Amino acid sequence: MNGQPALSEAGLIGGVGFRRSIGWIIALLAVWLLQMPLAHGASKVVASTVHIVSIQNMQFVPAVLTIQLGDKVTWVNNDLVRHTASASDSQFDSGNIPVGGSWTYTAKEEGALGYACRYHPGMQATLKVQ
Ligand SMILES: [Cu+2]
Structure with a gap:
């Protein structure tokens, strides 16, 4: 008795509601996708x-x-001769940093990394990335 109207009613409401839900989900997804690059x-x-x-x-x-x-390190050559900042594991190598010049590296891996100058092996230092 109640089965027939209830079914069609449920079908009608279900159909419209379903389409509205999908519409909202698509709209929310679009907003989310548009905001992602900006937030990042x-x-x-x-x-x-x-x-x-x-x-x-x-x-x-x-x-x-x-x-x-993700931090950056800028080596500034305030000395009287050229130098390099060269990681012992080759993760980074500035090449020549001329007198008065500079070179910037963005830390991409965690860990303690020793580096030295190619021209003056006694010039040693450590970059610790957390
Ligand atoms: Cu040097």
């Missing part, structure tokens, strides 16, 4: 810090620098 880019800018290592008197100053993953 914004968080990247905020998280990145630039650290300076001064090269002076045949030394890296500071000799030990601790940074966060």
